[in-house]
Amino acid sequence: MTSENIFSTIDKDLLTLNHNLESMVGARHPVLHAASEHLFTAGGKRIRPAIVILIAKAMLGKENGKVFYSHERLAEITEIIHTASLVHDDIIDECTTRRGVPTVHNMFSTKIAVLAGDFLFAQSSWYLANLDNLAVVKTISKVITDFAEGEVRQGLVSFDTRIMVNEYIEKSFYKTASLIAASCKGSAILSEVSAREQDKCYLYGKHLGLAFQIVDDILDIIGKPDELGKPSGSDLKNGNLTAPILFALTESPELQNLIDNEFEGESDVGQAINLISKTQGINKAKDLAAEHIQAAINIFSSSKDIEYEDYCNLVKVSSYVLDRIN
């Protein structure tokens, strides 16, 4: 299943989104403009805005049909926050390419990358405030705190093979799932559904976000650089011990050794990837991702409040997350 099929119901929304993203961050300054355009035109998967719009459609149901202007704005804000976090993330992880193009700090400078990230975060706060909905502002502003905390946690446990899968899940929540969960809840708030429905949307986003991160971490090991848009094995190299690595470690003392020595040679990362592929690490990580996808889908499976078509779309977008590794 290609992403085109899944996103086809919201094609028009995503087209507007791409256009709006450029004009929203269309800074009054050429360098910031270049830095952000560079990122937005590089084209992410736009999965976050897609989820916001699909949740909006599901919550509004057949009667309303069309999503609100504020939903579209929230979808854009979510993508801007995500992009801002990537720009700062790349400084922190010292990544040189992203989405197949040089990262901002590589193409411009660390200085410009710090500023471009700040600028994007600031723009998102500004647009967020202008949604004129305090509950949404509160829900989303919590995310950026989570994001910073997740990054610090990740940095501090580099190469620490004692970390457990539940700690990894916690880190992944802060790093990825918190934004998706909060933006799903925000989308529900804007649809004016009950607090119970809002919480369901939050949970859906949380599980989907966790699965998304696990899949990303699997791809970092099994993906090809040209498909990833960045070098593979970068988590290993940075000592960021993700699910497949943690599972593999329980089977491979040799892998443990390589990581304890923090990959002295460049070829050690390649060797570590080989070792992981000989274990059940990747499969176990796939199972973990599948569990979270199932948990996400289950949330709406018994719901009589959402239309069957909307339910199918939420299932489809969830499955798409898993399909990336199959």
Place this chain on the structure above:
Amino acid sequence: MTSENIFSTIDKDLLTLNHNLESMVGARHPVLHAASEHLFTAGGKRIRPAIVILIAKAMLGKENGKVFYSHERLAEITEIIHTASLVHDDIIDECTTRRGVPTVHNMFSTKIAVLAGDFLFAQSSWYLANLDNLAVVKTISKVITDFAEGEVRQGLVSFDTRIMVNEYIEKSFYKTASLIAASCKGSAILSEVSAREQDKCYLYGKHLGLAFQIVDDILDIIGKPDELGKPSGSDLKNGNLTAPILFALTESPELQNLIDNEFEGESDVGQAINLISKTQGINKAKDLAAEHIQAAINIFSSSKDIEYEDYCNLVKVSSYVLDRIN
């Protein structure tokens, strides 16, 4: 006049502020906690929160007397935003000391500094949203956009001696005055005064902020490192052409030469400082700061709506800004 005298009317507020700042940024994470505490205990001048509280008192008048809890929170938020901007600023300007202690990126790392700044910005957004006042959220969130834009502008015109004093003022607005102006307006909004009074407070903060930046820029040239808490001449070194330098340039072709050559030798910065001291640059910059202080004071001089005591306090805090260089 010492800062103790001026701030004496709000002593208790500032004491609570210092305590609250530590617990507000009391991150769940030890490194972020260390990074932020490091900054807050290093002790800034706390002039921004002081202004917010003084404006609150002036707007509430005799009848209300006591500032609201939300005013105190806004004062704290303002200081957190300022501190976040300093952390990222120090990465951008490659400063190694600030407020007499090593900067975060120097003491920890650039990575931690990027995160600590993000974390502080995020905390401020979160507390801001929890003020439950959309108008204040909008007013303040605009500031962070201005800040990022100001920094970029500053970076791009390094060593460009063609910039004019009005461009310098514009940069200073984005960099410093925007936050002070917006927090004064925010304080007025929380006091529930009319839009006209809110605008007056904004203008007061804007002129005060501009004067503050000009004075800071003068101190960068005439101050001693132990008083500044950072090396002197750092603006010159970074090619950040501030008011005293721009005024001096009109008199000294020799200074022009040194700057055009971007200070090839380390001693060149010292030589440039000497050259500036022989011109009217410092005096002209002092006059410019005094003009903005006067403009700030004038805003309330004809106002029958504020108490004489409150007016005097606003005059005092404005004069304190100038007294730092006299």
